[in-house]
Amino acid sequence: MxxxxxxxxxxxxxxxxxxxxxxxxxxxxxxxxxxxxxxxxxxxxxxxxxxxxxxxxxxxxxxxxxxxxxxxxxxxxxxxxxxxxxxxxxxxxxxxxKTATGFLLPERFPDGKDLVMLCTGSGIAPFLSILEQPEIWQRFERLALVHSVSYPQELIFNQRLADLKDHPLIGEYLDKFRFIPVTTRAETEGALSMKRIPELLANGSLAAHLGCTFNQADTRFMICGNPAMVKDTFQTLLDLGFTMHRNRLPGQIMMENGF
Structure with a gap:
């Protein structure tokens, strides 16, 4: 029954x-x-x-x-x-x-040095949780969060991210972290503006802004956001030579549509 x-x-x-x-x-x-x-x-x-x-x-x-x-x-x-x-x-x-679910879990990556979290809108939610886990800071050498919205007033977590420096469990690791806000429909001071995440990846400007080189050996990507962004970003990363991570076939990309 x-x-x-x-x-x-x-x-x-x-x-x-x-x-x-x-x-x-x-x-x-x-x-x-x-x-x-x-x-x-x-x-x-x-x-x-x-x-x-x-x-x-x-x-x-x-x-x-x-x-x-x-x-x-x-x-x-x-x-x-x-x-x-x-x-x-x-x-x-x-x-x-009573049961939580989902597989957007950084511990599923068996290796990698740099974790790049790419999101739009409410897709930032899982990454806010991930960033409060001390294990993630100890595991990776560099962490980057890229949050894309339409207008600057939608960047509602900027202060929360800035306050991580005072977090008792992870504040000491903040030199590993970069936050990159993106606004696609308005020029915004301190943000990458008027371009979507797939374009910023394809033209190399995101890597340049982070001061690093994305490569298969070191870089791991997590994507969460609206379905169009997830699809386009995934395809861009495939075009750049990265592959989907699967349990039996390790890769560099994990993704989930935002809710």
Whole structure:
């Protein structure tokens, strides 16, 4: 006999909601003591909807050791989940699937010296979690995060990334890290502007900006974002001679569509 739906999720409380722009929100929910995930994985979040349920997957922003679970969502016009999020406030109830999943995990790479994380929009979420894990800083010699958005006001995590220097577990390693913001529809001071990540890879300007050379022996790429970006970036890396990482056939690229 199949388990009742209620056996597969817990009811959690919304702790806070922050609206950064009309379309971008972050929020945190209570974390059950039994809930486990690896940095880079995603949760299934849900709401009761009439006689049924509505579920969507969202990458966890929090560190593995955090007491709460934080998420980043983009509100989509006429999206049923977005409509729930738009009304959500502290104290509300939200459903959490008991099992986290996903394979965007840097520990799957068996080797490599440099980890380059490429993302658009909410695709930054898993990398924020990964960057709070001390093991990742000890494992790689250099880490780079490239976050591409349309306009500068969508770069809502710049300060959070800058504050990593004061993080008690990883602050000492920050000399290994470079953050590269990208804005595709506006000229922005301090960012690479008016070009998409695939073009920045293809013309060599991203590597030049990071002051390094991408190569198969040392460089490992993780990609997360909208499907068009993931597809185009993956193809660009293939054209540059990199290959998809598979458990039985190690490569240099891992990717996942953002949620």
């Amino acid at each position: 199949a388990a009742a739906p209620e056996a597969k999720f817990t009811e959690e409380h919304v702790l806070w909601v922050k609206q950064h722009t009309p379309k971008l929100i972050t929020f945190a929910i209570s974390r059950p003591e039994s809930y486990r995930f690896s940095a880079g994985q995603f949760s299934r979040l849900g709401f009761r909807d009439g006689e049924g349920f509505i579920w969507r997957a969202y990458s966890v922003v929090s560190a593995e050791y955090a007491d709460t679970l934080e998420y980043f969502a983009v509100l989509i016009e006429d999206g049923p989940m977005s409509a729930k999020f738009a009304e959500m406030k502290a104290g509300d109830t939200i459903l959490l699937d």
